Amino acid sequence: MARTMAEKVWEEHVVRRADGEPDLLYIDLHLVHEVTSPQAFEGLRLAGRPVRRPDLTIATEDHNVPTQDLLAPIADPVSRKQVETLRKNCSDFGVRLHPMGDIEQGVVHVVGPQLGLTQPGMTIVCGDSHTSTHGAFGALAFGIGTSQVEHVLATQTLTMAPFRTMAVTVDGTLRPGVSAKDIILAVIAKIGTGGGQGYVIEYRGEAIEALSMEARMTVCNMSIEAGARAGMIAPDQTTFDYIEGRAHAPRGEDFEAAVERWKSLRTDEGAVFDAEVVLNADELSPFVTWGTNPGQGVPLDAEVPDPASYDDPSARAAAEKALAYMDLTAGTPMREVRVDTVFLGSCTNGRIEDLRTAAEIIRGRTVAEGVRMLVVPGSMRVKEQANAEGLGEVFEAAGAEWREAGCSMCLGMNPDQLKPGERSASTSNRNFEGRQGRGGRTHLVSPQVAAATAVRGTLSSPADLAAL
Numbered sequence: 001m002a003r004t005m006a007e008k009v010w011e012e013h014v015v016r017r018a019d020g021e022p023d024l025l026y027i028d029l030h031l032v033h034e035v036t037s038p039q040a041f042e043g044l045r046l047a048g049r050p051v052r053r054p055d056l057t058i059a060t061e062d063h064n065v066p067t068q069d070l071l072a073p074i075a076d077p078v079s080r081k082q083v084e085t086l087r088k089n090c091s092d093f094g095v096r097l098h099p100m101g102d103i104e105q106g107v108v109h110v111v112g113p114q115l116g117l118t119q120p121g122m123t124i125v126c127g128d129s130h131t132s133t134h135g136a137f138g139a140l141a142f143g144i145g146t147s148q149v150e151h152v153l154a155t156q157t158l159t160m161a162p163f164r165t166m167a168v169t170v171d172g173t174l175r176p177g178v179s180a181k182d183i184i185l186a187v188i189a190k191i192g193t194g195g196g197q198g199y200v201i202e203y204r205g206e207a208i209e210a211l212s213m214e215a216r217m218t219v220c221n222m223s224i225e226a227g228a229r230a231g232m233i234a235p236d237q238t239t240f241d242y243i244e245g246r247a248h249a250p251r252g253e254d255f256e257a258a259v260e261r262w263k264s265l266r267t268d269e270g271a272v273f274d275a276e277v278v279l280n281a282d283e284l285s286p287f288v289t290w291g292t293n294p295g296q297g298v299p300l301d302a303e304v305p306d307p308a309s310y311d312d313p314s315a316r317a318a319a320e321k322a323l324a325y326m327d328l329t330a331g332t333p334m335r336e337v338r339v340d341t342v343f344l345g346s347c348t349n350g351r352i353e354d355l356r357t358a359a360e361i362i363r364g365r366t367v368a369e370g371v372r373m374l375v376v377p378g379s380m381r382v383k384e385q386a387n388a389e390g391l392g393e394v395f396e397a398a399g400a401e402w403r404e405a406g407c408s409m410c411l412g413m414n415p416d417q418l419k420p421g422e423r424s425a426s427t428s429n430r431n432f433e434g435r436q437g438r439g440g441r442t443h444l445v446s447p448q449v450a451a452a453t454a455v456r457g458t459l460s461s462p463a464d465l466a467a468l
């Protein structure tokens, strides 16, 4: 029977199947960070159990780390304890850790792919919802909770509830200035933040095939914001080229053999998805959110929507609440919304290509008066590469802050935060109330829009800069 890619990867990893019980799957790669691992390690300690496969487990410090003055002790006691606990746990249990200051340190979902650890056909888990990022390689990658982290540490397996499959087909070609971020924001606006619930989404079609690996990761990263269990993209030459030569990639004949195996993962002709959604890339334009969930987005050309225009009473109430929190008035053109802060970074858009794109727009221009721009590389490797290409200088010359790697302002768990009432254009993935700091207001945008917004001070696209 014809099978989807997700079904193939799942089947290859079943180690126990019994009637009326969820399948037990083998896990190929377990990524760990400081926030969701302490109780899991503590559980092992209490039970006197080792980590079953330390060689398939890797940890990095990302959420709680400051992104400047790395040599100073972490000031916040909670963050300091989280990081110190991770260090002790990794040392006690023999798990490889990339701590602050290490060249491989960074946001966990940037680190795995760049080391070549993330590969097609794998099962990958992490105590973090944005593990869906790794699906960009044709891996089945799930975010898991802390008790599941403990189970994987102890056994390298996990029981998983069955899933349904959804195909999101993006036909056509993206216009200049429109990016992967706009694709996924448009998908979420279309299907809603619950639209993907229970599904593993496979993104396919001409526009997806044309995306770089970085851009594919941006799309898969935000699958979870549509409520999906995971997101996947079939591995192709773009994938193989990205992996080849990376530290943990197979080499020589092994690589050739792996590529042959990876090619067989594609969804079979005639396989049936439980749901299908179609979008046309030609019709997409830069997208921005106006509300407090990632589904509350509109094209930048549009206006703040009028809650009265929603037929569904709960959508109307949610819009009213969001507009009050965001301090926005229906009918205001999105382009007139002024920001205090621009954040370029996160596991959604903190990779080298994102920085290149933004630097190209910012080069020779300056950050608008009254606006602060934080540029935070997703990993120290990304920072190193960006510096080698002169991108750090471009950001600094424009008046932006060029920081060290971490989750930074993506969420308020470290010193990079919005103050109450401050408004940001942010390349991250969540615009929930208080996400970037208590009382902060977030507009989710692409790196292109972030860069143009930093220059103009109001939500803008690169095309708006031509007039300056």
Ligand SMILES: CC(C)[C@H](C(=O)O)[C@@H](O)C(=O)O
Pocket (backbone or CB within 6 Å): 035, 036, 063, 127, 128, 129, 130, 143, 411
């Ligand atoms: C802290 C962590 C558990 C959380 C997640 O699961 O995604 C964080 O990374 C986030 O983006 O909100």
Ligand code: SF4
Pocket (backbone or CB within 6 Å): 062, 063, 107, 108, 109, 128, 130, 346, 347, 348, 406, 407, 410, 411, 428, 429
């Ligand atoms: S960068 Fe943001 S979304 Fe990604 S893992 Fe860190 S906090 Fe979560």
